[in-house]
Amino acid sequence: MYKPVEYEADLPEFPTPHPPLPVAGCDDCVRYLAQHAAAERDGDGSRAADVRVLWRSHLARTHGTGAGARTGAAR
Numbered sequence: 001m002y003k004p005v006e007y008e009a010d011l012p013e014f015p016t017p018h019p020p021l022p023v024a025g026c027d028d029c030v031r032y033l034a035q036h037a038a039a040e041r042d043g044d045g046s047r048a049a050d051v052r053v054l055w056r057s058h059l060a061r062t063h064g065t066g067a068g069a070r071t072g073a074a075r
């Protein structure tokens with residue numbers, strides 16, 4: 001069974017403005033997720049922000065869910 005990677009108290013405190021949610025089955029989303037996690041692990045906030053921008057752009061173009069990158073379904 002697939003279990004998503006979870007980050008518990010492992011990471012130092014880091015302000016994460018709700019990163020996008022990966023779309024299941026999308027390799028690009030998985031790649032963005034990994035890049036974002038790596039940037040956060042390095043404490044590189046600006047790189048994490050860059051990844052989020054690119055990721056949201058990808059979400060908008062590929063999945064049509066760009067602006068609403070929040071959790072919870074917008075109607």
Ligand SMILES: [Zn+2]
Pocket residue numbers: 023026027028029030058059062063
């Ligand atoms: Zn995707």
